[in-house]
Amino acid sequence: MGKGDYLGEFELVVLMALSRIDGDAYGMTIYDEIRNATQREVAIPSVYVTLTRLEKKGFVSSTLGESTAARGGRAKKFYQLEPDGVAALNRSLDMLDRLSKGMRTDTVPTK
Numbered sequence: 001m002g003k004g005d006y007l008g009e010f011e012l013v014v015l016m017a018l019s020r021i022d023g024d025a026y027g028m029t030i031y032d033e034i035r036n037a038t039q040r041e042v043a044i045p046s047v048y049v050t051l052t053r054l055e056k057k058g059f060v061s062s063t064l065g066e067s068t069a070a071r072g073g074r075a076k077k078f079y080q081l082e083p084d085g086v087a088a089l090n091r092s093l094d095m096l097d098r099l100s101k102g103m104r105t106d107t108v109p110t111k
Helices: 009-020 027-038 044-056 083-100
Strands: 060-067 075-081
Touching: 009 027, 009 044, 009 075, 009 083, 027 044, 027 075, 044 060, 075 083
Parallel strands: none
Antiparallel strands: 060 075
């Protein structure tokens, strides 16, 4: 595996959140899932930027819903995880799992 074979931290968070959502996933539901699951404040634009990057990589795909008057004539963009995204997610999670085996968290190593 070379550089770029693993997801960045926030890419990993976004794909994990997307994989947890049952049904229609759009920017705000993904954002809410991240905030609720991580107790971390994130900027909504960072979610959209990351989704765009993941879509360019072929890890997620999107479709437009119907335009509604309530949204000012704009349509929601729905996202779904693609097989390459599942593979990338699994590679990164496996790598983290391997790295964490034998890890000591009870003490700080001394030099």
